[in-house]
Amino acid sequence: MATGKLTALKVKALKEPGRHSDGNGLVLYVKESGTKTWVLRIQVDGKRRDFGLGSLADVSLAEAREKADGLRKQYRSGIDPVAAKRAVKQVEAGVPTFRAAAAQAHTEHKGGWKNVKHKAQWISSLEAYAYPAIGDLPVDEIEGPAIRDLLADIWLSKPETARRVRQRIGAVLDWAYAKGYRKAEAPMRSVTKGLPRQPKKDNHHAALAYEEAPALMALLAKSDSVGRRALRFLILTAARSGEVRGATWSEIDLDQKLWTVPGDRMKAGKTHIVPLQPAAITILEQMREAFGDAPDQPLFPGKANKPLSDMTLTKVLRDGFSNDITVHGFRSTFRDWAAEQTDVAGDVVEAALAHAVQNKVEAAYRRTNYLEKRRALMDSWAAYLIV
Missing domain, CATH: 1.10.443.10 (Intergrase catalytic core)
Structure with a gap:
């Protein structure tokens, strides 16, 4: 781990209120009261994100650098640690992620499906198209825009698959609502209104729009x-x-x-x-x-x-x-x-x-x-x- 601008002795001796940079986004804030707090500042998609690392009383300089290094690696790999931390707290509070809710809903409902192929495709379609975007989000935080955005990528190129994914996402969220994990049912009507009209279906029961x-x-x-x-x-x-x-x-x-x-x-x-x-x-x-x-x-x-x-x-x-x-x-x-x-x-x-x-x-x-x-x-x- 690279050495920063601060040292343990300097950190301990700092009295002047304000920001004191260790470099690469790691900052020690000293308040008027004398309280000292670590914050990591990172640019994500052109926007500044501040991530609190704890107070100096609980987190040493070496520990702050280690935490900061770990968070930087998460961002570089495409993981938002703020969202990940929030998801963990939600799960600990009893609210499952979409991935976990889908697995439970599938287990409860598959016994009523006669088509074996349908049982397998139900989860595999969510794994392929929904999980990358919303799989790790708590079910009570999933709203229309996130669903619309993940469907938009396949809505016109794979219309039948997209419709099935939309229906299955709605089924999972409605299951979560029925279990008390969400305050509202799935917002699928507004999602559909936010997507372009699909090409006409080509099947043996061709339907009038x-x-x-x-x-x-x-x-x-x-x-x-x-x-x-x-x-x-x-x-x-x-x-x-x-x-x-x-x-x-x-x-x-x-x-x-x-x-x-x-x-x-x-x-x-x-x-x-x-x-x-x-x-x-x-x-x-x-x-x-x-x-x-x-x-x-x-x-x-x-x-x-x-x-x-x-x-x-x-x-x-x-x-x-x-x-x-x-x-x-x-x-x-x-x-x-x-x-x-x-x-x-x-x-x-x-x-x-x-x-x-x-x-x-x-x-x-x-x-x-x-x-x-x-x-x-x-x-x-x-x-x-x-x-």
Whole structure:
């Protein structure tokens, strides 16, 4: 270790208040009261950082030099000792780092995932893209700007990966909130608003961007064909094509404004109750006036009063609208809108889409299926679509 300007004897004899430099940023401050304190001053990214090393009563000149040397090495290696020290204190106080919280959340939730590949990718994606930036930060100090900045590097170049990393970061922070480590849920909506629009997804369920959905609904409303009414009803309810095409009046309760789809017609095999907004009810009243409401009467009948074929709604899209989007993709349109334009919890959105809950504990908790919360969500969706 290089010798500085000060000596042990000189340090002991100093009485004059002010800064007394040992060189290379190490300074002994002498106060008017005679108290002497060590401080290391370092330039980091063009900004001055002062790091307290303790008082002379507790830290000798040799010890101050050793501490200063260690801190300089940390800065040169890219470690911010101030943040590192704060993180240690937080962990000691019981608040885990993001890395530790992610490991715990993963352990608790992976039992509910059937896909083995998903279990492995869940952590590996965070290790690759989140840990370098926020892995060692306490979960209660992670805010939107830090998340936005780490996602910005891959948001356009690796859009699908970026979306998954965003979702998984949000899951970890929401887990931390539920455990009492954070005072607020994950700020994912504001994070998304701070990122550019991603290129259109290229998959077998190509979806319409939610910003374009109101214009499509207006175009569909210009004609009263059964196919167009059925497609509007599907978009309003975020339902699957088969659920709409196979629906009969025995499933509708206009007084309660509910559509109850029996389990034998649902993908997950469980009854799904759909709250109906005024716009959806108007469509049903028009269909009732045209075709009646006998219990076995299809809501949207095709030829010979049979349910519409599986290609009817697709043909509606292709005839004058778009060959690039799919009917099933409107469920993604709804999900994207809910994620980016509302603060509604993900569990409520998933319930609106009738997605099966894999975790048995969560499934038991969701027995009410968030009906009233979903009713408010679907009312907002209808208000967004119909302008």
